[in-house]
Amino acid sequence: LNTDAWKTLIYQTRCYLRHQAEIYGDEIFVKEAGALDSPRESNNASVLDLYKKQIQNCQKCSLAHHRRHFVFGAGNPEARLILIGEAPGEEEDRVGEPFVGKAGQLLDRILAAIDFERDEVFIANILKCRPPQNRDPMEEEIRQCMPHLLGQIEIIRPRIILTLGRVAAQGLLATSESLTRLRGREHCFHNIPMLVTYHPAALLRNPEWKRHTWEDVKQLRYMYDDLIGDKPKWQPPRM
Numbered sequence: 001l002n003t004d005a006w007k008t009l010i011y012q013t014r015c016y017l018r019h020q021a022e023i024y025g026d027e028i029f030v031k032e033a034g035a036l037d038s039p040r041e042s043n044n045a046s047v048l049d050l051y052k053k054q055i056q057n058c059q060k061c062s063l064a065h066h067r068r069h070f071v072f073g074a075g076n077p078e079a080r081l082i083l084i085g086e087a088p089g090e091e092e093d094r095v096g097e098p099f100v101g102k103a104g105q106l107l108d109r110i111l112a113a114i115d116f117e118r119d120e121v122f123i124a125n126i127l128k129c130r131p132p133q134n135r136d137p138m139e140e141e142i143r144q145c146m147p148h149l150l151g152q153i154e155i156i157r158p159r160i161i162l163t164l165g166r167v168a169a170q171g172l173l174a175t176s177e178s179l180t181r182l183r184g185r186e187h188c189f190h191n192i193p194m195l196v197t198y199h200p201a202a203l204l205r206n207p208e209w210k211r212h213t214w215e216d217v218k219q220l221r222y223m224y225d226d227l228i229g230d231k232p233k234w235q236p237p238r239m
């Protein structure tokens with residue numbers, strides 16, 4: 001194994017053990033040898049496209065009745081970093097793409113601040129259909145839709161997850177802890193290191209949270225360099 005592969009293995013092992021400890025306490029159960037597999041090369045684009053065709057007519061919850069578009073997600077099918085938000089809003093439902101409009105533009109600027117282009121990452125939501133009047137997703141809707149997201153993660157196999165907003169963080173971590181308490185520390189989701197930050201739409205309403213988001217994405221970028229290192233090492237701009 002080279003240095004990067006070792007780092008990945010260490011992160012995944014730490015993530016796996018923490019996840020196991022949360023479930024089983026001090027006892028360790030290793031279910032299968034593949035649990036700590038190293039990353040593989042693959043042709044994710046065609047598999048992801050096929051997967052989209054399989055699920056895009058989903059009728060599992062009542063949100064299917066009101067949607068204009070099923071919003072699968074967008075971005076690089078080979079992305080090392082996946083961003084996960086809450087659910088499509090009005091614009092996303094109209095266009096069929098995640099994070100369009102002002103929140104999407106702000107997300108692009110946040111990514112640019114840590115030297116990422118949108119097409120380097122994959123962006124998805126925990127719900128693929130818009131809740132009426134942009135209300136919060138219901139627990140049951142998240143439960144019904146989660147297999148779609150898990151399928152995407154299984155295909156893309158990202159090395160880091162960043163959740164955007166309280167609903168995504170709480171949904172993935174199955175917790176009711178506040179976003180304030182979840183930010184600033186490393187979590188893991190299905191053995192993948194995960195960080196948490198605010199949703200760009202919330203930042204538009206609460207600009208004072210932008211400085212916290214800056215701390216979160218700096219942590220993300222340092223983790224990316226440490227764990228993956230396929231981009232020039234990042235330095236925060238001098239203020």
Ligand code: SF4
Nearest residue numbers: 058061064128129145
């Ligand atoms: S929100 Fe998810 S589970 Fe509900 S209909 Fe849409 S795709 Fe299916």
